[in-house]
Amino acid sequence: MRLWIGLHLPRLPLEVFCPSWSADALTAVLDHDAVLAVSDDARRAGIVPGMRRGGALMMAPEAQLHERAPERESEALHAVAMAMLQFTPQVAEAEEATLLMDVGASLRLFGGIRRLCALVRASLRKLGFTAVLGVAPTARGAWLLARGGGSRAIRLEKMTARLHRLPASLLPPARPYMTWLEGIGCLSVGDVARLPRPGLQRRCGRALLDVLDAALGHAAEMFHWIEAPTTFHARLELFGRIENTDLLLAGACRLLQQMTGWLNARQLAVERITLLLEHERGKVARPPTPVEIVLAEAVWRDDHLVRLLKERLAKLELEAPVIGLVLEAPHVKPMAPLSDSLFPEPGGSSEDRQRLFEVLVARLGADNVLQAAPKADYRPEHANAWVPVQQKIRPQDVAACLPPGGLPRPTWLLPKPIALLVRDHRPFYCSPLRMVSAAERIEAGWWSDTQTRDYFIAQGEDNAHYWVYRERLPGADEEAEPRWYLHGLFG
Structure with a gap:
């Protein structure tokens, strides 16, 4: 239809x-010295369209x-x-x-x-x-x-x-x-x-x-459709010197609406936007203040971007009044198709979680919202690092850090191994532990922290499973009692 x-x-x-x-309430716009449009307050003051400039000033000098x-x-x-x-x-x-x-x-x-x-x-x-x-x-x-x-x-x-x-x-x-x-x-x-x-x-x-x-529908109509440009760059000149960041959000929302239309017309999604806050020109000119928003997942709607800009502008201290706004979208990608799953994922989709992380980053800072990133190191203490949540982790990096042979790893790794008692030549943790797996030998760290250990999966009398290791010290007497440590817990 x-x-x-x-x-x-x-x-x-x-x-x-x-x-x-x-802030202007009593306002009129003139066209060739005649009133073209008036605000509600100006109309109540007696200014009407068609009135000359002198008549308008006579009715309302202010x-x-x-x-x-x-x-x-x-x-x-x-x-x-x-x-x-x-x-x-x-x-x-x-x-x-x-x-x-x-x-x-x-x-x-x-x-x-x-x-x-x-x-x-x-x-x-x-x-x-x-x-x-x-x-x-x-x-x-x-x-x-x-x-x-x-x-x-x-x-x-x-x-x-x-x-x-x-x-x-x-x-x-x-x-x-x-x-x-x-x-x-x-x-x-x-x-x-x-x-x-x-x-x-x-x-x-x-x-x-x-x-x-x-x-009336009796003849065909021809139109010249408006085409979206290949790149997005929009500018808004403010009507005054703005020193409150809350007022800047209204102007930024106007530019975001234009960007949303451009993204939908080009079938693109944005990964990073830059809002430039322009300051005074002339002798006291200073470079614009950039406000950059980096997204973990590309979006093409403005509601999430508005929340992120609101958080960033609330923390921003203006060094000079703002007279203009410029919005750019330097990083874009093709728009991803909608999910074809019949049932929604419990707890929200991955996009919902990424948006939550982005709001937390905008509110707390990138250095305060971290994620675990695997490292190619055999030593369990060094096989993981904490990096900003916006840093992308490639699947090939994760695959390169998996233990050989698909050996299991515990869900919870203790911050520091706990020394275990040895009773009847068996490690003891609440109850005697029984080894239920073959030994996994780890020898690494000769350049900084040398580790020589034999790891086992142990089972207690309560059927709980633990990740323990037997320390192998170079040059130690083979007849000496080995030292056992608890390093992780299985779920």
Whole structure:
């Protein structure tokens, strides 16, 4: 089923200059010395769109007036489009600050159109924008529903009925002829659609008929889809000198939303991200402060990255105010397919455990979260080392450290061997121990800590199994009583 979402950002100029986390409340945006958009506080103060600069300052002298910058609006709309790529690879930019998304193939993946619209709105909130959504079987129909205040029509008949009730001024080709259309009583899209087509074409041109045919599903539509770049690099200029790391997280979330869309569009997962905190320029310029997040498992969602950035920024002490943020994804890999197992693993999957370790590393530091790493050494005390949990251990390294012949090793190795009593020429630990395996001789460490031992698996009267060894001292009398030690316990 072909289904489109029209995404109209009605207050784009205002939100570009005055994001939700800015301190400016009484704000207006000017276009050619006339008010284009106003905040809620400015509207309550009496400033309305179309008012001149002098009139706005007369109504509210303390109002913050910003000149419109089309390049910034274009950058903001492109940022929204990049974030929307996480829901569908087919996103097109339409006129009047509107995006069109072909989501017919994404409905099952995201759980239906209601759930998908909720996810789109949540992503827009993280970006710091508000939008009006229109859903329709045609792209132009979704555009008109979004421009008309937002509505959802899944079936073609329902969409047609709702489009007919919209004002005719929403049709861009009809606007130059609104005086004539209002004079003949054509106030809605339905009224225009019921006019004789030959006469309407002679009076208003072919463009109006093309828009009507595209909206009602009578003509095919062609689009230029937005393509994700081969590498990701996004920058956000902050509206002030930020000295609180909590405020930086909101800007970082906006950049993460763009990266999530880029990763999904390119079918990639990120292994390492770098957030650069830009400081003052000019004579007091200083290099950006890097905040690097290294992941044990590559991800393509932003929720886990937000948690890691929150932990890192909470521990960061800013040496200078921040005026801009730059997010880069230098290390990426192809996205891994979803697990095809029928039942979930008890205790969570390996990805869940890796995410827990990454949160602990961000909170406690890499040197305080360690994992066991085998070493190629026959001596049990030296056959293991503790390394940071982010360090990767290759399977071939583990295979190279396994004992020869697949000999068993105890689950618990004591920090220091315990000397055992010898009774009736048998080692004693709570009870006499009986050897149930052949001897495993270990002779190694001549360069630092020489060890000459014969290891056995011993069994006590309670059927518990122990890992013991008999020490062989070079030059000792063969008739002397051997010394026995307990080195490990079997589970």
